Amino acid sequence: TIYNFGSINLDHLYQLDHFVRPGETMASNSYQCLLGGKGANQSVALAKAGARVKHVGAIHYNDQAIIKQLESLGVDTALIEKIDVPTGHAIIQLNKEAENSIILYQGANHALTEEQVDQVLSQASAGDWVLLQNETNLIEYTMRKAQEHGVKVAFNPAPMDAELTKKVLGFVDLLIVNEVEAMDLIGTSDIDSTIAAFPKAYPELTVLITLGKAGVCYFSGKESAGKEKLFVKAFSVKAVDTTAAGDTFIGFCLASLMNGDDITQSITRACAASAICVTRLGAASSIPTQDEVTAFLAK
Ligand code: ADP
Numbered sequence: 001t002i003y004n005f006g007s008i009n010l011d012h013l014y015q016l017d018h019f020v021r022p023g024e025t026m027a028s029n030s031y032q033c034l035l036g037g038k039g040a041n042q043s044v045a046l047a048k049a050g051a052r053v054k055h056v057g058a059i060h061y062n063d064q065a066i067i068k069q070l071e072s073l074g075v076d077t078a079l080i081e082k083i084d085v086p087t088g089h090a091i092i093q094l095n096k097e098a099e100n101s102i103i104l105y106q107g108a109n110h111a112l113t114e115e116q117v118d119q120v121l122s123q124a125s126a127g128d129w130v131l132l133q134n135e136t137n138l139i140e141y142t143m144r145k146a147q148e149h150g151v152k153v154a155f156n157p158a159p160m161d162a163e164l165t166k167k168v169l170g171f172v173d174l175l176i177v178n179e180v181e182a183m184d185l186i187g188t189s190d191i192d193s194t195i196a197a198f199p200k201a202y203p204e205l206t207v208l209i210t211l212g213k214a215g216v217c218y219f220s221g222k223e224s225a226g227k228e229k230l231f232v233k234a235f236s237v238k239a240v241d242t243t244a245a246g247d248t249f250i251g252f253c254l255a256s257l258m259n260g261d262d263i264t265q266s267i268t269r270a271c272a273a274s275a276i277c278v279t280r281l282g283a284a285s286s287i288p289t290q291d292e293v294t295a296f297l298a299k
Helices: 038-048 063-074 114-121 139-148 162-170 181-185 191-201 244-256 264-278 290-298
Strands: 001-007 009-015 030-036 053-060 081-084 089-092 100-105 130-135 150-155 176-177 206-210 215-220 229-233
Touching: 001 114, 001 244, 030 063, 038 053, 038 130, 038 244, 053 114, 053 130, 063 081, 081 176, 089 176, 100 215, 114 176, 114 215, 130 139, 139 150, 139 162, 150 191, 150 244, 162 181, 176 181, 176 244, 181 191, 181 206, 191 206, 191 215, 206 244, 215 264, 229 264, 229 290, 244 264
Parallel strands: 001 053, 001 130, 009 089, 053 081, 130 150, 150 176, 176 206
Antiparallel strands: 009 030, 089 100, 206 215, 215 229
């Protein structure tokens, strides 16, 4: 089982001719309300990839439709609290140039309590994983408790907080970052020198760096994982929307590793899943199924 301590957001999307200016009131050309949040997206990707995923988080008690939607996608929602705090949400303006401007409200995503963490982890056993992004609270506490219970920790520090991330790296069994997050962590503005610097700066760490359409880089500092270095190329596809590419990658890669596949197989499956994702519009709705990934790889 993988316990994903993750954000759940309602993404309110408005298509506008231009971003609203100070003092301006403007009618929107269209409106959509979609399930989002890196946490929820990664739970959906894990479930679609065939993993047993229990999402840990909170929403407002009036937003039960979210629970139904996550359940219908295969996510176990028993550990999602229904509380008297607004559900996390994003107000997203999309202009004609397809740029966005986003207001984020954390709300219930920051309502996790130490008691809840303790209760969840008391059900976990060795062989289980905990997954965290950086959109919820009590990250360090949760990791420390996971380690005490012998549960492995995967961390996707997005949005990046370099100070927090450096502080908790000792608890992390697998770090997953994109190009920008990797550069922020190393403190350089060039990806090639960042990749070269990573194993030197963090010799003990196992890390996956996703490089967009270039592919994925993997370092394993741990002796138990064989001190490997790998580079896997992305699949060549026509990208139309890269939203949730990273979340899809993380879900499929972890599901594959938990299924006993080796790291090269897991990265390859995850690259195929995220390549399909970028050919489709949308976030959670663009994440493919296991069968679609298998068919893609058989081509
Ligand atoms: P994030 O969405 O977190 O910024 P990336 O952009 O690195 O993450 O994308 C994650 C993975 O998705 C990549 O490692 C790659 O396998 C795949 N991917 C992203 N963009 C493309 C693309 N244009 N073509 C093919 N694969 C892509």
